Amino acid sequence: MQLSARSVEQAPDRAAARAMMMETIASIGPKIRAASVFIEQFGGSPVRLAVLPEYVLTSYPGRISIPDFADRAALEIDGPEYEAMGKIAQDQGLFLAGNAYETDPHFPTLYFQTCFVIGPNGNVILRYRRLNSMFAPTPHDVWSKYLDIYGIDGVFPVARTEIGNLAAIASEEILYPEIARAHALRGAEIFLHSTSEIGSPQRTPKMIAKQARAFENLTYVISANTAGIVNTSLPEASADGNSMIVDWKGKVLAESNSGETFTAFADIDLGALRAARRKPGMTNMLSRQRNALFSAVYAADTHHQSNSLIEDGGIKIPDRDHFKQISEATIARLAKDGLI
Structure with a gap:
């Protein structure tokens, strides 16, 4: 579902922002139902899975402080927004995937960008927190505590369902092969990619990456982009178009043009995917991967280091510039060590 994201940045207060979010959710249900009927x-086959774009309820935070944005726009784990989206999934008998900002009672001063999957019973069955972000907190920034609470299963969750093994990839994370591979190694068959990105008649790096992640992991990629972002200073169509479904051979099965649309839809052939994964051959990239070759290189942790928000045993509340400063320090360290 390629839908417009509606920014809550200009909402006068928390109540107004929450009301806008609920209005957006109320508009999503009828659009999914109408698309399914069409x-x-x-x-076409009965629709069993609908994927929503990145931060469709709120748009991006802008320069709002992290605590203020968490209060204004981040969903509570069992909050009314999830309940309303759960009702859509339940009423229409489908899986509903999307992306939102979310608070966590274990980290009350922060928020995380979260990809979710809601089952036909109305319950959230998968919750994945974005691990690589330039301007927002991630689990990696509180890594030691996050692992203690959720373990590696909570970092790279895979939902095993009757429509396949589902995993989520957030936004620009499609550019990082390791994130997709980690999910695939844990059994993922379908990557759900909620994004808000530049659309183009030419193949952008993210479009190329979607095909690469599908082929190298023998997975489907279902990528839902925004149909523009409203109520911000950006031109509305800056992140619009090219939602797509890519099969496990890297072939684009369907792709949308610009504007609000459902036209990136296709059948998912799990039988063919599973047969390909069980067949030895040059194209079985997943089974041919020799992970032990790379373990020492990755374990060296020479690049972006963890726990940047843990300070004296507590959680530091960062300002928006914190993440840029960490990136600058990482680049300086790599340059000093002769690695870049």
Whole structure:
């Protein structure tokens, strides 16, 4: 579902922002239902999975402070927004995937960008927190505590369902092969990619990456982009178009043009994917991967280091410039060590 993201940045207070979010959710249900009816009328299979774009309820935070944005726009784990989206999934008998900012009672001063999957029973069955972000907190910034609480299963979750093994990749994380591979090594068959990115008639780096992640992991990629972002100073169509479904051979099965649309839809052939994964051959990239070759290089932790928000045993509240400063320090260290 390629839908417009509606920014809450200009909302006068928390109550107004929350009301806008609920209005957006209320508009999503009828659009999914109408799209499902249209697909079936034109010979398609019954819709079992709908994927929403990145931060469709709120848009990006802008320069709002982290605590203020958490209060204004981040969802509570069992909050009314999840309940309302759960009702859509339950009423329409489908899996609903999306992306939102979310608070966590274990880290009350922060928020995390979260990809979620809601099952047909209305419950959240998968919750993945974005691990690589330039301007926002991630689990890696509180890594030692996050691992203690959630373990590696909570870092790279895979939901095993009747429509396949689902995993989520957030936004620009499609550019990082390791994140997709970690999910695939844990059994993922379908990557759900909620994004808000530049659309183009030319192949952008993210479009190329979607095909690469699909082929190298023998997975489907379902990528839902925004249909623009409203109520910000950016031109509305800056992040619009090119939602797509890519099969496990890296072939684009369907791709949308610009604007609000459901036209990136396709059948998912799990049988063919699973047969390909079980067949020896040059193209079985997943089974041919020799992970032990690389373990020492990755374990060296020479690049962006963890726990940047843990200070004296507590959680530091960062300002927006913190993350840029960490990136600058990382680059300086790598340059000093002769690694870049």
